[in-house]
């Protein structure tokens with residue numbers, strides 16, 4: 001008999017081969033379609049195996065095996081900013097959500113508390129437990145919804161429109177707690193991301209943008225799935241789950257410490273930025289690169305088994321590439337663990353660890369604990385923020401509409417072309 005975990009794992013690997021070479025090949029194959037074709041076709045979900053209308057790059061971009069800058073550079077080599085406007089905006093949605101959460105980290109902590117309270121409630125209420133299990137296992141009888149639940153578990157991916165329909169039906173038709181739906185996504189998506197996922201669910205639920213919810217409608221689902229799905233019995237209304245004024249933004253604190261220019265350091269890469277080798281300032285020696293495949297034991301990450309295997313395979317691909325290039329000695333390590341890193345620092349004769357900044361989420365929380373643990377041994381951790389994030393995050397003060405107007409300037413300031421006055 002086939003083991004369901006193994007067969008899901010095979011499907012993930014076939015759909016998202018865990019290498020940078022595969023990510024680059026996918027980018028290259030998609031880039032010609034990133035212009036007007038994407039703008040016209042991106043909302044359609046033709047179904048598994050047929051999604052040439054979207055890039056399916058998110059699992060790679062999320063772990064920064066490919067960077068946002070690199071993706072847009074390839075797109076802008078083939079298209080004018082106007083022709084690729086929609087695709088560019090979608091990539092900037094990721095950056096915007098990250099910036100928004102970076103300036104309001106309490107929203108992530110509030111999500112975790114709410115999720116944990118709902119998990120406890122599930123223990124006490126067998127009705128809720130059974131309803132959540134039926135939704136997660138695709139046994140609700142709702143056309144479309146059940147297929148997406150199974151697809152998510154089997155492949156680790158859903159089209160953006162399917163994520164919106166699924167979240168809306170979960171919240172407004174099935175009347176299940178939004179935080180448990182967000183948790184279901186986090187445990188199964190290969191691109192599971194604290195910012196895009198939490199804020200995407202909050203947006204559907206009407207918590208993110210006060211008074212605005214997203215209602216899934218049967219005719220919209222039928223239209224954009226090419227009539228594959230036409231559910232009946234969907235809720236006809238979507239009242240915000242609660243009224244909540246989002247907290248005001250606090251400018252993102254600068255990353256901790258400054259990279260040393262006069263002494264060698266250990267470079268620590270992690271699943272929030274596997275491409276961070278390029279951030280090391282010129283002249284800084286890194287006798288050892290450690291690549292952590294998971295988080296700190298106090299803040300476990302990745303959230304699900306499939307994403308854990310994906311990140312582990314990406315880490316070993318990164319290690320192979322760096323070793324082959326002869327850039328440095330590379331060691332894959334199991335976790336953000338003080339003893340292991342302390343030993344590696346001692347062996348490499350360094351007292352500084354350089355690491356790409358982890359945005360709000362479990363890796364950032366894990367790095368904070370790790371820094372306190374290593375302090376006693378006289379080892380400092382210095383985080384490096386990417387110019388991409390440094391320029392964009394402070395602009396996520398209000399809604400996406402205001403942020404969007406700054407995209408031409410961000411493109412120019414990232415060296416991806418001159419500011420086009422017609423591109424807004």
Ligand SMILES: Cc1cc2nc3c(=O)[nH]c(=O)nc-3n(C[C@H](O)[C@H](O)[C@H](O)COP(=O)(O)OP(=O)(O)OC[C@H]3O[C@@H](n4cnc5c(N)ncnc54)[C@H](O)[C@@H]3O)c2cc1C
Pocket residue numbers: 042054055056057058059061062090091092093094095097158159160161163164167185189191192193194196197198200201204
């Ligand atoms: C409820 C909900 C939960 C979500 N959870 C996640 C998540 O955990 N992780 C995640 O990466 N995305 C999440 N998204 C955003 C979006 O659905 C995915 O990024 C997108 O579907 C990825 O597929 P693609 O690479 O084929 O996208 P494309 O359509 O090809 O878009 C290109 C790139 O733009 C970015 N992007 C596109 N749409 C969005 C968006 N709405 N928000 C942020 N970035 C976007 C992604 O990096 C994507 O790879 C969520 C959306 C919703 C509505």
